[in-house]
Amino acid sequence: MAGIVSVSRKDLAQRRKKLRRQQQKKIIQTIWRTLAASGLAGGLLWVTLQPMWVLKAPAQIVMTSGNQLLSEQTIQSLLVLSYPQSLWRIEPSVIAETLEQQPAIAQATVSRRLFPPGLMIKIQERFPVAMTHTPAGQSTTSCNTQPQSSENFVKQPTPSCPQNSVAQSKQGDVSLLDASGALIPLEKYTALNPTGKLPSLKVIGLPEQYRPYWTQLYQAISQSSVKVMEIDCQDPTNLILKTELGTVHFGVPTAQLPEKIQVLVQMRHLPAKFKSRQLAYIDIKNPDSPLVQVNQNQKINSPDP
Incomplete structure (x- = not known):
């Protein structure tokens, strides 16, 4: 029994020495790793502070x-x-x-x-889709303003665009407009695109007048087969479009705008039934009963398409 006890104590002593050596080795490795990481970080810091960067x-x-x-x-x-x-x-x-x-x-x-x-x-x-003309003498703001829309109109989200200072237009400001309703000053666009082609579509009025329904309106006319040359938004009670069929009165802009555009498309036959001098304007304020105003001051119901 004494021999067994003696061997066990010796074995335990050797194990303790082995554990101490392993702990010392781990401490040394930790110190070297810390020194290496610090040196690498210091070297990177030195490199980044060099004049070349x-x-x-x-x-x-x-x-x-x-x-x-x-x-x-x-x-x-x-x-x-x-x-x-x-x-x-x-x-x-x-x-x-x-x-x-x-x-x-x-x-x-x-x-x-x-x-x-x-x-x-x-x-x-930003890709411009129209040129805007602000009436002379009226103040304009570029964006981030949500005007009151028509009573029955579904509000569109205000487009995210930069703020410009309010300015008085002297002879009518000319800017560009993208599909989301963001205004782009003409000089800013031409600075980026000196040879870029400007859009042919013209919009008249203050941005606050047409911004609530612009996205829906542009989407409707861009998908329409009837060409639109000008959009007059100055009268909040009557949106007026100049198209290849003639001048069209849409009334108060509402959620029915796409429906009214479709009614206009169905009236493509009008040039064959009326001479251009006879046709004063097309009235689609009520899409269920469109009217044609002739120059003789006579209103007639539009023939069925």
């Missing part, structure tokens, strides 16, 4: 719109940065938000470029 001029910024590479002059007009500036102090998300506040830009993506140092920016422009 500095944005010194607009030439280091590459901005594209689709497949088009924008000029340095255009970049300077859209993006205001101080030079020189550490590339690591620049916040891409802040620059993207700043660009998206530009009226002509719908979305922007910004990332750092390490070799060579610089910025990579991709923008998505």
Whole structure:
């Protein structure tokens, strides 16, 4: 029994020594790992603080719109940065938000470029579908205003677009309008697209007058086979469209706008039944009973399509 006890004590002592060696080894490994991580972090910090990682001029910024590479002059007009500036102090998300506040830009993506140092920016422009003409002497605001809509009209969500200061138009302001109702100053669009084609559709009136129903109206006329050249929104009680069939009165803009556009499409036969000089305007205020006003001041019911 004494021999068994002696062997057990020796074995326990060896095990304790082995455990101490393992613990010491783990401590040493932990220290080396900490030193290595600290050295790596310090090295990276040293590299990032070197003068080469500095944005010194607009030439280091590459901005594209689709497949088009924008000029340095255009970049300077859209993006205001101080030079020189550490590339690591620049916040891409802040620059993207700043660009998206530009009226002509719908979305922007910004990332750092390490070799060579610089910025990579991709923008998505707003696509104009109409030219707006504000009556002279009336104040305009660009966006973020939800006017009161017609009583029976389904409200459309206010489009997200930048705020412009209120200004008095002297000879009538001209801007561009996209499908969502966002206003784009003409000079901002031409700065990005100097050779871009302007839309032929014309809209007359204040943005507050047509913004509640613009999205629904444009969707309806863009899908219609009747060409629309001009939309007059100045009278809130009577929306007037100039079309290839003639002038059309729609009355108060309501949720029936798409239905009224469809009634207009069904009246494509009118030019064959009336001479252009005879037709004063088409009245579709009541889509169930459209009327044709002739120049002889005689109202007649529109023939069945």
